[in-house]
Amino acid sequence: MEFTADVIKTLPPYLFSIFEKRKEELKKKGVDVIDFGIGSPDLPPPAFVIDRLKRELDNPANYAYSPYIGIKEFRQAVADFFKREYGVDLDPDTEVLTLIGSKEGIVHLLQAVVNPGETVLVPDPGFQAYWKAVHLVKGEGYNYPLNEKNGYQPEFENIPEDVYKRTKFMFLNYPSNPTAATTTLDVFEEAVRLAKKSGSS
Structure with a gap:
């Protein structure tokens, strides 16, 4: 019995995985590659963000799973952003979804x-x-x-x-x-x- 589903076997490779492989091949040949690929950040986040993350690690309230629909404060911040930037009213409880x-x-x-x-x-x-x-x-x-x-x-x-x-x-x-x-x-x-x-x- 075949383990992998047909839909996965026929899934084309992700374009950026092809770019990444080609980039590594060029680097091995000594080519200085300028990467205009996926746009992954190459600069650190602002120091205040790192400091806040470190402080939050010490808070036991953050050890558990987050709520299924995401933290209320985050969803409210998203709704506030849309109101401020676009004049759009969003209900943070029914119209904002947290994703990875x-x-x-x-x-x-x-x-x-x-x-x-x-x-x-x-x-x-x-x-x-x-x-x-x-x-x-x-x-x-x-x-x-x-x-x-x-x-x-x-x-x-x-x-x-x-x-x-x-x-x-x-x-x-x-x-x-x-x-x-x-x-x-x-x-x-x-x-x-x-x-x-x-x-x-």
Whole structure:
């Protein structure tokens, strides 16, 4: 009996793992590699953050697991940030979710809403984790291109009508990874309008 599930055996390698392998090969040859890869921090956090973490290690209240939905103070801080920066009101108890990282959130979100065979619209270029998440839920990904000539904005009118009709989910990624492009509120409003028109989530 095969131990590994088919969905894992057919999962393509993560792009940055390929970059990492190539980087190590070049380093062994003496090449001074400038890494423009995953964007891992190469500077330490501010000293006050390190000092606070050290103090918190001595607090026995921090030895237990955190609450399932995350610490209340953190969720409130997130809600306060959105209010201050964007004028958006969020309920920290029902509209803020604590995650260990964006990839985890993306994969779990699709597992919660997308069934095998349902279509997911994925920006191209876009965050690599989108396609992995679609693959893991056995969804059908459809690339919608983002072009430099129009500032990497989605061209909704170029997505065929029949694709919209079978679409369950669309990824919109701004500020864009990897292009760093930004967009305007009307792009999100148009995406919502199209979702309502097609009956998508």
